[in-house]
Each structure stands twice: as C-alpha cells, then as structure tokens.
Amino acid sequence: MQKIVVLNTKGGSGKTTLTTNLVSSLVCSGTKPALIDLDPQGSSTRWLANRPASVPAIAGTEGYTQSSQVTKTWLLRTPEDCDLAVIDTPAALSRADLVSATRGADAILIPVMPSDIDIHAAMKCISDLLLVAKIRRPDRKIGIVANRVRTNTRVYAKLQKFLSSLDIPLIATLRDSQNYTRAFEFGLGIHEMPYSQVKKDIEAWEDITAWLQELREHARRHPAAIHLLRS
Ligand SMILES: Nc1ncnc2c1ncn2[C@@H]1O[C@H](COP(=O)(O)OP(=O)(O)OP(=O)(O)O)[C@@H](O)[C@H]1O
Ligand SMILES: [Mg+2]
Numbered sequence: 001m002q003k004i005v006v007l008n009t010k011g012g013s014g015k016t017t018l019t020t021n022l023v024s025s026l027v028c029s030g031t032k033p034a035l036i037d038l039d040p041q042g043s044s045t046r047w048l049a050n051r052p053a054s055v056p057a058i059a060g061t062e063g064y065t066q067s068s069q070v071t072k073t074w075l076l077r078t079p080e081d082c083d084l085a086v087i088d089t090p091a092a093l094s095r096a097d098l099v100s101a102t103r104g105a106d107a108i109l110i111p112v113m114p115s116d117i118d119i120h121a122a123m124k125c126i127s128d129l130l131l132v133a134k135i136r137r138p139d140r141k142i143g144i145v146a147n148r149v150r151t152n153t154r155v156y157a158k159l160q161k162f163l164s165s166l167d168i169p170l171i172a173t174l175r176d177s178q179n180y181t182r183a184f185e186f187g188l189g190i191h192e193m194p195y196s197q198v199k200k201d202i203e204a205w206e207d208i209t210a211w212l213q214e215l216r217e218h219a220r221r222h223p224a225a226i227h228l229l230r231s
Contacts, residue, residue, distance in 0.1 A: 002084035004107045004212070009098075009128070010121035011091035014111035014147035016043045017180050019088035022109075024189020025205055026084070027056045034059040034082040038101060039090035050187030063087070095132050102133045107215050109208075111147040111174075114155040119162055126168060140218060143171035143211050150176055172207035175200065 006019045019035065026033040035058055037044040048060040059079045089101050102108060108129065112122040126142065129135045135142060144163055149156055151173070163170045174180075179198050183190050190198045191205070 001082065002106045002216075003087065003104055004084060004109065005087045005089065005102055005105045006109045006111070007089045007093070007098075007101065007125070007129075008110050008112065008122065009091055009093050009125045010112075010118055013091075013113055013118060013122075014145070014174070015039075015091075016047070016088055017184065018109060018111045018145060018147070019044055019086055020047045020184060021180070021189040021191070021205070022208070023058050023086050024055075024183075025191045025209065026086070027058055028189075028191045029209075032059075032081060032083045034061060034079055034085045036061045036063050036085050036087040038063040038097075039088055041090065044088040047184060047187055050185075052187060055188065055192050095128065098128055099133045102129065102135060105135075105141060106219065107212060108135065108142045109145055109171075110142065111145045112159065113148050114146055114153065114159045116155065116158075119155070119159055123162065123166075126166060137167065140169070140215065142168050143208075143215075144168055145208065146170055146173040148176040149173050169211070171211040172204055174204050177201055 004022070006015045006022070008015055016039070023033045023035045035044055035048060037060065042062065045060055045062055048058060051057065059082055084106075087101060089097075093101065110122060110125065112118055122144070129142060130137065146156065146159055160170060177200075179190050179193060179201050183193055183198075190201045195202070
C-alpha cells in the first residue's frame, strides 16, 4: 500500500487541512484512500465522522494510544481494500515518532505557512527528516506545500528562496481561503464543494496531484532503490 505522510512539527501549519483535502480529492478521482490519524487531537477523525452520507465514505484509523504515543500497529489495522494511506501527524512529534511515521513512506508532504517563524520551524523539520529519519534527497519524496499564501508578499519570496537553497521542491501554493474552513466544517474537501466557488483552489491542487503522479512514475523507474530503502 502506498503511504503518504503529511508532516510538520510546527503546529497549525495546515497538516489536517492538507490531509482531509487530499483524501477527498483522491476519493473523487476514484482511488480508495484510508485516512490514518496519528494526532491525539483527532481533528481528521472528527472530519471523517462529519462526512455527509451524500459523499463517498473514507476509511479511517486512529493510530495513537491514550498515552499519545504513535502506535506501531496502525498500518496493520488499515483496511486491506484501500489503495493508499494518507497519514495526518501531530505537531509535537518526538524524533522516534518522526522516524516511525515516515518509515517506508512513498511521499512526505510538508505544509508551510510563509511567515518568518514558520519558515524557521520548517527548516528544522526538514533537517530532522534528512538527518534523523534518513530520508534521501535523491528519492525526491519530500514536497513542500506553501499554505495560506497571499502571493507576492515578501515572506513568500523568502520561502521560495529558502526552498531553492535546500533543493527541496515547492510543489504547490495554496491560497488563504475560507473555502478550506467551510469545507472542513461540513466534513468535505474543496473538491466536493460547488465548483464555481472553489475553482481557483482546485487549480492549485492539480499541482499536488501531478507531483504525486510524477513520484509514482519515478518509483516505478527506480524500483531497486525503493526496495533497498524499505529492506
Ligand atoms: N489554506 C488555508 N486557508 C484558510 N485557512 C486555512 C488554510 N489552511 C489551514 N487553515 C486553517 O488554519 C487552521 C490550522 O490548520 P490545520 O488544523 O490544518 O493545521 P495543523 O497543522 O493540522 O494543526 P495542528 O498542528 O494543531 O494539528 C485551521 O483553522 C484551518 O481551517
Ligand atoms: Mg492537525
């Protein structure tokens, strides 16, 4: 099963928003995703429970224990008929949990808000992924999503500069939009909202879909490298 992890140790960067909209967009395109909620706050799980009967159901698993530790068994409890798992992670992720949550990941999405504090925190998070979780840069698994962006601001330019210096791709830019807040409230993703209302946001999501597709093709072309990493 493919594993997509949404991660940023900075709180409120948009992990849950990205996760819920990603599973919603996948289900709209005919894929069968499972949503794994590793956050004891349970926001993704609450969103799943709020989904109306009129939209496709999405399988969900809560992957934490009462002691707030990320469990090692969550993958075993993921429904077998799902094509892939999207994992929402908590902000306060210990180094051990960072390693455990990203082990065998096919893609790691990091939402980053363009503020000085957030850029600094993202820098730390990315360096932990590379140095502690040993994610190899050539595998191109890490993709940054600039979130809540008002384009052409000075901090957005700073975020772009910071990412190009790290050679980590900025795969998409999501604007600051009430559509996300509204969709979440109703247990929906923006792909399930009236098109005329969310047209601009849907266009931005095409970049995320294209990147994931590219990554799948890259993994198909380099199966040996992926196999070695997982063994
Ligand atoms: N692109 C966006 N436009 C407008 N609001 C957004 C956007 N992305 C996220 N938000 C809002 O920002 C807040 C934080 O987002 P979210 O809960 O997804 O972050 P998080 O990283 O999961 O937080 P935590 O670290 O607490 O789990 C929420 O109220 C959410 O609705
Ligand atoms: Mg969250």
